[in-house]
Amino acid sequence: MMNLNKYGYYGEEPKPRFNTDFYTGDDKYSDGDIENEVIKIIAQNNDTDYEEVISKNYSWPVFYHLTKIRQNLLNWYPFKKNSNVLEIGCGMGAITELLCKKCESVTAVELSERRATGTYLRCRNYNNLEIIVGNLNDIKFEKKYDYITLIGVLEYQNNFTESENPFKDFLAKIRNLLNPNGKLLIAIENKMGLKYWCGAPEDHSGIPFDGLNNYRFSNVARTFSKKNLDQIIKSSGFSDTYFYYPLPDYKMPQVIYSQKYLPHDGSMDNWIPYYQPSNKSMTIDEESIFSDIVENDMFEFFANSFLVECSD
Secondary structure, eight states: OEEEOTTOOEEEOOOSEEEOTTOOSOOOSOOOTHHHHHHHHHHHOSSOOOHHHHHHSOOHHHHHHHOGGGGGGTTTOOOOTTOEEEEEOOTTSTTHHHHHHHSSEEEEEESOHHHHHHHHHHTTTOSSEEEEESOGGGOOOSSOEEEEEEESOGGGHHHHSOSSSHHHHHHHHHHTTEEEEEEEEEEEEBTTOHHHHTTOBOTTTOOBTTTTTTTTTOOSOOOBOHHHHHHHHHHTTOOEEEEEEEESOSSSOSEEEETTBOOOTTOTTSOOOSOOOOTTTOOSOHHHHHHHHHHTTOHHHHOSEEEEEEEO
């Protein structure tokens, strides 16, 4: 069967399952109409190596949603063979495609039907994927999972989970979806990340020093220091955490350290920041100061973001 849709895709019927049973009809999270352009690019290119088309249609949303650099976050991770994974907040499928290659079955949840459509088209050659459109808190799952990924999602639960302790309660709900010995992988910015001290605008609000001021000027999202994040995870029921440190951050990782393998003197020149603080907010050159932070054993406190493996 051939299918021509509003995004210009013309080919065989996509193979993933697309579940809208829990969709409310309201896309509450979006980059705006530029997402339609990104989806058109996905629809018109069967090959998911988008680097050439990114260069011809460059904008930050196009680059962010389509570059394979984002897969560096988990392309090394040793997912067990024949495992199943739940991806919460799949966006337009940047990580979903990788999970489809590494795991036996993938369930991807996304709030936005438009973004879920991007994932649907990007992963159209995979039949081991189900995409569910809706808020995780509203979805009734019929199975449990070996792995759950929570990449750039936890920080928004002050607006999407109705609770006095939204971050803890959201994680507790997720924990109940894991198989025995299952693992949750959380990626999130570090509230105390060095880039913020240097003047880079807070990733969610766009306001310099917003997180360092305990979000006095916004209510978009909340991030945490390493100690606070560890406490929230363990208060939700997980007994063990293992921290990784992607640089420059989890969005575009070029190198990933871990709590057992930290950077040492002379090893901090293997990454390049992709973001630039504005001249109005820039206070320090991040690359210049990181070596001093490493020398003083403060890297884990100032790392820009975390990838945390949570288990029992």
